[in-house]
Amino acid sequence: xxxxxxxxxxxxxxxxxxxxxxxxxxxxxxxxxxxxxxxxxxxxxxxxxxxxxxxxxxxxxxxxxxxxxxxxxxxxxxxxxxxxxxxxxxxxxxxxxxxxxxxxxxxxxxxxxxxxxxxxxxxxxxxxxxxxxxxxxxxxxxxxxxxxxxxxxxxxxxxxxxxxxxxxxxxxxxxxxxxxxxxxxxxxxxxxxxxxxxxxxxxxxxxxxxxxxxxxxxxxxxxxxxxxxxxxxxxxxxxxxxxxxxxxxxxxxxxxxxxxxxxxxxxxxxxxxxxxxxxxxxxxxxxxxxxxxxxxxxxxxxxxxxxxxxxxxxxxxxxxxxxxxxxxxxxxxxxxxxxxxxxxxxxxxxxxxxxxxxxxxxxxxxxxxxxxxxxxxxxxxxxxxxxxxxxxxxxxxxxxxxxxxxxxxxxxxxxxxxxxxxxxxxxxxxxxxxxxxxxxxxxxxxxxxxxxxxxxxxxxxxxxxxxxxxxxxxxxxxxxxxxxxxxxxxxxxxxxxxxxxxxxxxxxxxxxxxxxxxxxxxxxxxxxxxxxxxxxxxxxxxxxxxxxxxxxxxxxxxxxxxxxxxxxxxxxxxxxxx
Amino acid sequence: xxxxxxxxxxxxxxxxxxxxxxxxxxxxxxxxxxxxxxxxxxxxxxxxxxxxxxxxxxxxxxxxxxxxxxxxxxxxxxxxxxxxxxxxxxxxxxxxxxxxxxxxxxxxxxxxxxxxxxxxxxxxxxxxxxxxxxxxxxxxxxxxxxxxxxxxxxxxxxxxxxxxxxxxxxxxxxx
Numbered sequence: 001x002x003x004x005x006x007x008x009x010x011x012x013x014x015x016x017x018x019x020x021x022x023x024x025x026x027x028x029x030x031x032x033x034x035x036x037x038x039x040x041x042x043x044x045x046x047x048x049x050x051x052x053x054x055x056x057x058x059x060x061x062x063x064x065x066x067x068x069x070x071x072x073x074x075x076x077x078x079x080x081x082x083x084x085x086x087x088x089x090x091x092x093x094x095x096x097x098x099x100x101x102x103x104x105x106x107x108x109x110x111x112x113x114x115x116x117x118x119x120x121x122x123x124x125x126x127x128x129x130x131x132x133x134x135x136x137x138x139x140x141x142x143x144x145x146x147x148x149x150x151x152x153x154x155x156x157x158x159x160x161x162x163x164x165x166x167x168x169x170x171x172x173x174x175x176x177x178x179x180x181x182x183x184x185x186x187x188x189x190x191x192x193x194x195x196x197x198x199x200x201x202x203x204x205x206x207x208x209x210x211x212x213x214x215x216x217x218x219x220x221x222x223x224x225x226x227x228x229x230x231x232x233x234x235x236x237x238x239x240x241x242x243x244x245x246x247x248x249x250x251x252x253x254x255x256x257x258x259x260x261x262x263x264x265x266x267x268x269x270x271x272x273x274x275x276x277x278x279x280x281x282x283x284x285x286x287x288x289x290x291x292x293x294x295x296x297x298x299x300x301x302x303x304x305x306x307x308x309x310x311x312x313x314x315x316x317x318x319x320x321x322x323x324x325x326x327x328x329x330x331x332x333x334x335x336x337x338x339x340x341x342x343x344x345x346x347x348x349x350x351x352x353x354x355x356x357x358x359x360x361x362x363x364x365x366x367x368x369x370x371x372x373x374x375x376x377x378x379x380x381x382x383x384x385x386x387x388x389x390x391x392x393x394x395x396x397x398x399x400x401x402x403x404x405x406x407x408x409x410x411x412x413x414x415x416x417x418x419x420x421x422x423x424x425x426x427x428x429x430x431x432x433x434x435x436x437x438x439x440x441x442x443x444x445x446x447x448x449x450x451x452x453x454x455x456x457x458x459x460x461x462x463x464x465x466x467x468x469x470x471x472x473x474x475x476x477x478x479x480x481x482x483x484x485x486x487x488x489x490x491x492x493x494x495x496x497x498x499x500x501x502x503x504x505x506x507x508x509x510x511x512x513x514x515x516x517x518x519x520x521x522x523x524x525x526x527x528x529x530x531x532x533x534x535x536x537x538x539x540x541x542x543x544x545x546x547x548x549x550x551x552x553x554x555x556x557x558x559x560x561x562x563x564x565x566x567x568x569x570x571x572x573x574x575x576x577x578x
Numbered sequence: 579x580x581x582x583x584x585x586x587x588x589x590x591x592x593x594x595x596x597x598x599x600x601x602x603x604x605x606x607x608x609x610x611x612x613x614x615x616x617x618x619x620x621x622x623x624x625x626x627x628x629x630x631x632x633x634x635x636x637x638x639x640x641x642x643x644x645x646x647x648x649x650x651x652x653x654x655x656x657x658x659x660x661x662x663x664x665x666x667x668x669x670x671x672x673x674x675x676x677x678x679x680x681x682x683x684x685x686x687x688x689x690x691x692x693x694x695x696x697x698x699x700x701x702x703x704x705x706x707x708x709x710x711x712x713x714x715x716x717x718x719x720x721x722x723x724x725x726x727x728x729x730x731x732x733x734x735x736x737x738x739x740x741x742x743x744x745x746x747x748x749x750x751x752x753x
Contacts, residue, residue: 136596141603145650146596165650198748199592199653323644 017190022152023048023183026116027056029159032191035087037078037448039063039071039441041098043091045131046118048183063448063477066469068095070441072102073467076111077445080428081403081453083236085166086445089116093131096177097138101435103173104142108432109257110234112171114162115139122150122179135177144172152185156192164194169202169338170321171234204322206337206345214316214333215349217290223358224250225281225288225313227273227302230257230431231295231320235339238262238424241294244343249354251362253281255296257431260421264400270362274302275566276413279373279575280365282566285310286573287361294318295339298328299432308571318342372577373563378418384557385533387411387486391418393540394456394484402454403428405446407439407463410492413562415458423453437466440483444473447481454482454544461487461513471523474549482543483525483551485516488558496561520551527551580635584613585657586665586736587643589628590620590744592651601628601652604645610634614667616733622748625653631734654747658738665736669714670696671705671721672728678703681724691717702727 020028026049030038038060042050053062065071068090075086086106090099096117106113120129136148145165147158155178162174218224232241238261245252245262251270254261262269271278273285285291291313296302303309306328317324317331318339325334335342377388391414394402400420406412406429421427428446430438443457464485474481491509498506520527526546530539530553543550564575591597598617605612613631620627634642639657646655675698677684688695693707707717714731 137599140599200650323648327641
């Protein structure tokens with residue numbers, strides 16, 4: 001006898017069984033995991049699931065992207081701002097491979113995703129059938145976990161495991177590939193959430209002795225410097241982190257993905273580290289006596305030349321992923337565990353301190369950076385708009401409350417350097433993979449996850465065109481995302497490198513662009529173009545005031561450069577201001 | 579800069595499809611050649627064991643172990659130096675049968691090397707030998723003089739001299 005299925009809402013697991021198809025089981029698994037939105041693109045091998053989705057459209061909102069890469073990035077944007085698992089779905093073959101860039105991006109930036117791909121029938125596997133690719137093999141190096149389902153009965157367990165793995169510990173992307181016959185096959189469905197996997201320990205146990213040793217080193221430091229990363233945000237450790245730095249009075253700098261964990265205006269926030277980071281934290285990395293890394297992984301864009309990176313300092317590393325410890329920089333004390341627990345436990349062991357003289361060094365160097373770089377970026381006197389002043393205007397009009405979704409290139413560095421972040425999870429960008437084309441679809445996902453927030457996408461003319469087709473998604477879904485394109489008619493960052501390191505040979509970096517405003521309007525998106533400073537403020541206001549989506553093109557200086565800059569292979573303290 | 583050394587890696591895993599791909603990719607993307615690879619059931623029901631041999635520095639070895647253990651379905655990975663393990667490899671030689679009777683020396687080689695004749699027929703005979711790599715290399719050199727129709731050598735299998743406590747670790751994982 002057929003029993004009634006008992007999933008009543010998005011968070012309950014089913015207690016009884018019901019004979020249903022594999023494709024219906026997929027939908028029920030998603031509902032059981034609390035998924036109410038997914039991004040994707042249908043095709044032959046995933047059609048049974050889409051057919052079921054039609055039945056469940058009042059419970060799960062499917063966002064039809066215009067390219068599977070757009071679906072994956074949108075799911076990333078959704079995950080990054082919500083802290084929940086983003087879900088993307090595609091058909092087999094090209095549909096599946098089109099997801100890969102987004103999956104790779106999610107892997108390196110620790111973004112929880114569950115990607116579902118259809119696959120040819122199991123009897124055709126390995127036969128080079130139409131639209132068959134070995135997506136499990138292809139995605140292996142860029143997924144936290146992946147699995148191919150060939151029998152419908154595997155679906156509940158694999159989905160439960162997938163969501164558990166994607167969101168636990170250091171988050172990451174998971175791919176589930178389902179053969180078409182498994183989607184059709186009927187079986188007795190019952191869903192139980194995954195509570196653990198024998199071989200997988202998401203959060204290592206924090207060793208009390210390492211915590212004590214870290215506290216002792218921090219308490220005795222004369223010139224401590226904290227560099228925090230996204231681990232603070234992913235671990236929901238913002239409050240614990242703030243309490244730690246305020247008690248110990250430690251100047252704290254952020255990696256690109258750590259941005260916004262504490263407000264930009266916090267007196268202990270000394271800016272961004274890395275290739276285009278701030279002058280003071282980069283230079284003083286090679287002056288501090290204790291470097292405390294929290295939830296960051298010493299990426300090469302942060303460290304510059306490892307041979308000269310913080311050699312004088314004792315290194316303390318708070319980290320959830322044991323494989324990151326000593327991977328790039330040899331640590332003196334590693335505190336394993338999740339950031340919230342570790343920092344909460346560290347707090348009572350710390351002595352109150354202020355490090356006034358040490359702070360003064362940061363302020364002195366900031367003055368130098370301000371005079372040589374920041375002043376010209378934010379308050380230019382020359383004709384021609386700078387990218388920095390656009391950010392400044394956005395800051396003023398959003399009061400630092402907006403979530404900024406940036407693409408990759410010069411504008412990204414400018415956005416990260418100058419955007420004011422008053423709320424956590426406000427800087428959504430492709431950090432590790434550096435994926436041009438990320439921002440437009442990611443902004444869609446971010447805005448859909450947080451409709452109450454102002455979500456402003458900032459891209460260059462190059463990256464914008466890499467997924468420009470997602471304007472169609474914005475139009476269809478009526479996503480009120482604000483799109484700002486800083487157009488310098490160049491692939492600006494590459495051009496900057498060509499100028500500085502390739503004797504100004506601008507090989508294939510100049511872009512002849514279309515009428516971006518006309519394109520936006522073609523998608524029925526309000527749009528305007530600004531070329532002069534006097535029009536900027538009103539244009540930003542019109543954009544912010546617009547209730548629907550809005551496109552703003554700002555024609556900026558063609559050959560403006562982003563400074564400071566640490567040339568590849570140079571030491572962080574050799575950072576150039578011009 | 580530290581020198582390359584030969585390490586034997588023992589990896590305890592869930593017995594799942596695709597894990598070999600994940601583990602080999604860890605070595606591949608770092609341009610590390612896997613000298614030998616064997617997978618088999620382990621002493622624990624449902625748990626597989628990979629045994630690999632690589633020539634890399636200890637610092638590289640430690641980092642690779644970290645990356646291996648990071649894989650969701652890997653339970654635990656260890657690395658061992660040569661003096662920490664007891665290991666064996668196995669090989670098979672296929673040789674023309676006429677040589678067994680025409681070349682008396684071959685019979686001596688088989689006897690002295692503690693190899694074993696597995697089968698004999700009119701065309702060929704097959705010899706099996708288990709031992710350390712050097713012993714197998716020596717036998718290979720000695721038999722090469724007479725001509726080898728086919729030769730194959732297995733991956734290394736190894737156990738540690740000291741207790742590895744994997745069962746205790748596994749229990750801790752389950753708690």
